[in-house]
Amino acid sequence: MIKTLGVYNLEEALASAGLPMCLHIDALKASEGRGKKLGHAPVGSGHDKFLRGIMVSFRIQAPRYFYQQLDTYHFVESVSSQSTMHCVDEFNLNTMLAPATDQIIATRFKQLVQMYKDGRIPLSVVKASLPEGLMLYRDCVTNYQQLKTIYKQRRNHRLTEWQEFCDWIETLPMFKELVLDEIG
Structure with missing residues (x-):
């Protein structure tokens, strides 16, 4: 869009x-x-x-994979852009993952976000696991x-x-x- x-x-x-x-x-x-x-x-x-x-x-x-290519244009x-650092635990992942995102990846990422919200893992684990299909x-x-x-x-x-x-x-x-x- x-x-x-x-x-x-x-x-x-x-x-x-x-x-x-x-x-x-x-x-x-x-x-x-x-x-x-x-x-x-x-x-x-x-x-x-x-x-x-x-x-x-x-x-x-x-x-995210689109932005990697767009960023090659000087x-x-x-x-400004949406911050995964500040907002990943509040994103509606049901609407923010591209339709082509593999469901196993989507499910696992949602689990990681929940684990971060529960204080079981650090934000760096969530950031390192961001799906390329995150819109x-x-x-x-x-x-x-x-x-x-x-x-x-x-x-x-x-x-x-x-x-x-x-x-x-x-x-x-x-x-x-x-x-x-x-x-x-």
Whole structure:
């Protein structure tokens, strides 16, 4: 589940796309055509760098294994996230474990949480045993240039979470127009 919290600076970034060729700053204005031309530049060419100015804030709920891959993207920053340290003993594990989580693992983890609540084991045992399918929320910030890279690399990924993430990227304002014609 992904919720867009905000898309910021779209018009300003479209205006910034004109700075390299601008002789008169007072005449600088947003240009969707210039944005499309530069936004369709190949990933890594640098010509699409104005996309960095279009900032995105979002809240996502995903399994822990998804976050390990998301964290490889240098310009997707975590603002805050659910804490397993502070909340694991209060989580509703019946709803927070991904449906694909093996039931033996789910049952054992629930038992460990109960043992921690009863004071029979330390929190470190629970933390070391967290299932990869534990669904956690995280608030993140990024930009269109990074989302372009993610989209190109993950659109056809075998994990459905990446396919759903790319579906969400497609819903962002003007993302399709500025980026996808070239890489979609």
